[in-house]
Amino acid sequence: MISTSKDYDPIEDITIILAQRESIENIDSLINLTKNYRLKLKNEIEENLMENHNYNMSADEIGMKEIFNNLNKIREISDSTNSNINDFTVNINELDQSKKNLTSSLNFYQNLKILIDCYNDCRVLSHKRSFIAMISSYKIMNSLMENNFIKFKNIDMINQLINNINKLNVEIFDNILNIFKKIINNNNSTLGEEAMSHWEKELKSGACEIIDNNSKEGLKIKLIDEILNKLMYEINEIFQIDDEAGSLENLSRRYIYFKKILNKFNTDYNKFFKVEWKMSIRLTTLFYEKTIKDLQILLKREFSTTNSSSVSTNTVGSKKIDLFMNCMQTTIEFEKYIDVRFSQQLKCDKISKTFEPYLVLWIQYQDKIMKDNMLKYLRMGTSSDSDENQENYTVVPSSADLFRNYRNILRQTIELTGETNSINTNNKGKENENLIKEMSRLFCKWLIEYCNKILYPILIPDNVAIDNKDETIKFTILLINTADYCNTTIKQLQDKIQELTGNDKCNKIFSKLDKVYEEILNKGNKVLMKRIIGSELQFIWREFDNVDWKRILIEDYSRYMVTMRKSMQVHNLETEVTERNENIIDKILKGFNREVYKWNFLDKLIEMISQEFTYHIIKLLLPKPPYGNRPISTTATSTATLKNISMNSIEVNNIGEQLLLDCELLKQTMHSYLKYSNNKKTIDRHITNNIEKIINFIKLLITPVDSSEDYNEAYKRLTKNNHNILIWTMTLALKGVSWDVSIWKQHWSVFYLELSESKNTEGITGTTMKEKDQTKQKIEGTTDLFVYAWNRKQVIEHERNMRALVGSSWRELLSEMGI
Known part of the structure; x- marks a missing residue:
């Protein structure tokens, strides 16, 4: 009755079943029947679901089994293939390794043969002293030994070969050194030009190249040191510090002797060495080092202390100072010669630096020279020793010579101290700074002396009449130009010294010079203004008065x-x-x-x-x-x-x-x-x-004074609103205004009204003080005095005369004015 259709409607069946009354009575059986049918359907549904599930599970399991079976087959095939390949290639690997071993052995024996051949060649060529022909074999021999065979030293035969090569290297070095010594000892007496030419090529192009290619450290330095010591042997033997030849008195001879050695080396021996070895510079460096060492001992022996602050001309003596200066000057000249010869390529310490602890003597020696120069300047006066034409001089020639000497002293001091920039803060720097201070004091001393003895005599004294104005003008301007030149150059020296020391400590030393030269400049200008121009104006003012x-x-x-x-x-x-x-x-x-x-x-x-x-x-x-x-x-x-x-x-x-x-x-x-x-x-x-x-x-x-108001307006305009009462009264006095007190009171009332209305009345007058000295002080101060500021004494005199006016009316008016 119940349909299986998707569109089934249960209402229709329920209507048919329940259409009769009996159906109501059998409702329980109907319900039970329906319940049983529902359970049956449920069971059928569950059975169908189980059947479908079982069907699906069986398909998956079958698929997995097939996959695993395939994988197993592939693995078996892979293992079988790998085994076959291994069986196939095992012989090839053994063959390849055998080939590598064979190649390595062939290379080893081939290199060994080359090494032995090069060794034998080098032995033969070493006996023949054929260094140029040896270069190629020597390079290969040492290269193969270092790079290929040194690791096989555990093999007895190889180790023996390496030892033989090392011995050969020593032998070659000894041969080269002996040949160099033989040439130096030969002095061109037994070897002819052809032999010398032969050895020049063999040593320069062969032996030097062999030494450069030897990997042993220090071998080249050892060879060079041996040769240089041989060259320096004579000078070391002759100039020993305990002998007279090695004393300070013979220092110049030491330099002359070395110049001969250096010249002979450059002429006869330098051609046997490679240019890159710079043997001349090495030889000079060795001489510098030896001389510095000897000078340190000699100077310490000659001068009791190395403390520059305690060394002085008083304790040392003039002869020793002369000796010291001669030695230092000779050393400086020798260093200049060397610097020029080697174009400043010598980088070792200067010999002159040995004199640094005693350079205070250098400054004191310059003091002696400056004293002699000052005597020369006094003889010269305002002229020059070398030029009779004095018309073109703008400064005294001796001033230029003075500063040329100063610049030389400064330059030499810088060279001696080795300071081109600011002095260091270490002990040596402090010593050099003290030296610079001593030099600054020397400069100041003789600049003041120059001003007093050379410049001041040019200045015409106040109590001496001027007979020739042209000559006075000429020499006064010469004085001013020279003083200005000195002042400017002093500042340049001061800046250079400050740059050298890195501080302004020396500025205090130079400060007194500013006053000295400013004073003489002012005096020179005063002569021109007061005595030259002033005398001209005096004649003009006499005409004015006449x-x-x-x-x-x-x-x-x-x-x-x-x-x-x-x-x-x-x-x-x-x-x-x-x-x-x-x-x-x-x-x-x-x-x-x-x-x-x-x-x-x-x-x-x-x-x-x-x-x-x-x-x-x-x-x-x-x-x-x-x-x-x-x-x-x-x-x-x-x-x-x-x-x-x-x-x-x-x-x-x-x-x-x-x-x-x-x-x-x-x-x-x-x-x-x-x-x-x-x-x-x-x-x-x-x-x-x-x-x-x-x-x-x-x-x-x-300006007319008939109208007080008009005059006051003109006064304000022309004096730019000047409110100084004393100036106002002085102007009226100059205008010739009558001394009738009523006229003065009339003008005063207008002027006073202007003062009262002015916003700046307080503090603008210069005569509100009663005491004379206070008034004078005000006049000499910054009060606006109109044109009378040029002649303050006349204003003071006018005030004194105003106060002397008699009469009660005048006294009352003056009191009101504050005069």
């Missing part, structure tokens, strides 16, 4: 200013200067050898002219003390007519107009200085600033 300023007519430049232009104007050296128009300034400027001194001189000249020009203007206009109005005569009554003792405003105005005109010519004169200076911007700025101050000062003198 002008009738009260009756001046403004028509042209004043005579004094025309004279100034003629005396102070600079001409172009190439186009304008002639013997007729060359003035003092031209002569001075063309003498300086450095541009810095030219513009420094011009800078001072501009300042000097500006200062003295304003000084004489102030001197002209400043009222004579006592300030104020006084009677015409001493017998006049108190009601007598009063007269102002200073110039009046009209006269001052005329004077100012003339001075403004003169300033134009002064400006042209100063601008001519630009022709001589490369520093044109600085000089031009200085001229412009000074001329501007002077012109503003003169314009202030001619």
